[in-house]
Amino acid sequence: MMSISHPAPRTWIEPLARMGYAARGVIYLIIGLFAFLSAIGSGEEKDSKDALQTLLSQPFGTILVWLLIAGLGGYVIWRLVQAVLDSDDHGNGAKALAIRAGLLVSALTYGTLAVYALSLMGVLSGGGSGGGKGKVADYLAGFVGSATVSLGLAVIMLGVAGAHVWKAYKRKYADHIDCNSAPMNLVHPVSIAGLTARGMVFLVIAVMFGYRFFNAADSSADPSLKSALQFVQDLPFGGFLLSMLGLGLIAFSAYSFAEARWRRIDPT
Numbered sequence: 001m002m003s004i005s006h007p008a009p010r011t012w013i014e015p016l017a018r019m020g021y022a023a024r025g026v027i028y029l030i031i032g033l034f035a036f037l038s039a040i041g042s043g044e045e046k047d048s049k050d051a052l053q054t055l056l057s058q059p060f061g062t063i064l065v066w067l068l069i070a071g072l073g074g075y076v077i078w079r080l081v082q083a084v085l086d087s088d089d090h091g092n093g094a095k096a097l098a099i100r101a102g103l104l105v106s107a108l109t110y111g112t113l114a115v116y117a118l119s120l121m122g123v124l125s126g127g128g129s130g131g132g133k134g135k136v137a138d139y140l141a142g143f144v145g146s147a148t149v150s151l152g153l154a155v156i157m158l159g160v161a162g163a164h165v166w167k168a169y170k171r172k173y174a175d176h177i178d179c180n181s182a183p184m185n186l187v188h189p190v191s192i193a194g195l196t197a198r199g200m201v202f203l204v205i206a207v208m209f210g211y212r213f214f215n216a217a218d219s220s221a222d223p224s225l226k227s228a229l230q231f232v233q234d235l236p237f238g239g240f241l242l243s244m245l246g247l248g249l250i251a252f253s254a255y256s257f258a259e260a261r262w263r264r265i266d267p268t
Helices: 011-041 048-056 061-085 093-120 134-142 146-168 172-176 181-216 225-233 237-261
Strands: none
Touching: 011 048, 011 061, 011 093, 011 225, 048 061, 048 093, 061 093, 093 146, 093 181, 146 172, 146 181, 172 181, 181 225, 181 237, 225 237
């Protein structure tokens, strides 16, 4: 009996993953650019959904958004592979499981963004109203109370912030980049700056959730990327801080493009 050989998973997962990293790069390029422009008084802060709307309003925007949807779909699949199959060999220890859980949350987050993009294209209805995270938080608050949810989210965001800064400081990102020394000399600065900037955004979100924990009367919307950028702009020297953060998020976009080009992707 002839044996049937199946193609290695990498043959179809790798292009999806690379499209996904490129899609993430496009989104953060728009977010970082508008954060910088807002800091110098030429625009307003945008989050991921605003970035999609901005892209849609451009010439050939429909084609661009469809390409981005394909990329986001690929990124979701890759994140699920990383989380479930442990393609990066994190292991099964407590720290490893926390990392893999974060990858799963990333898959859900970008999956929600892909659904929103589909709603913009008229494929799905209802995707443009509200955020999934807010609905989940409200659901959990019905069981354990809003203060407990705020504290839990503050701790999670603080952990994510620390993980980003640690990854930048220890240059852990380099473990998964496969390129020679010449491009790596460019990858290092954008990766360090980008991961640190994104970590600072998560730190601000953690602080905002912490404030909600200590101030039960706060009925404002759930902290988000956009509200975090607005928070930074309202600080003393906020314009300067936001401009640096915007440039950092542009660097994170460059880091995403570097991953799209050189990241080692092997789910087996």
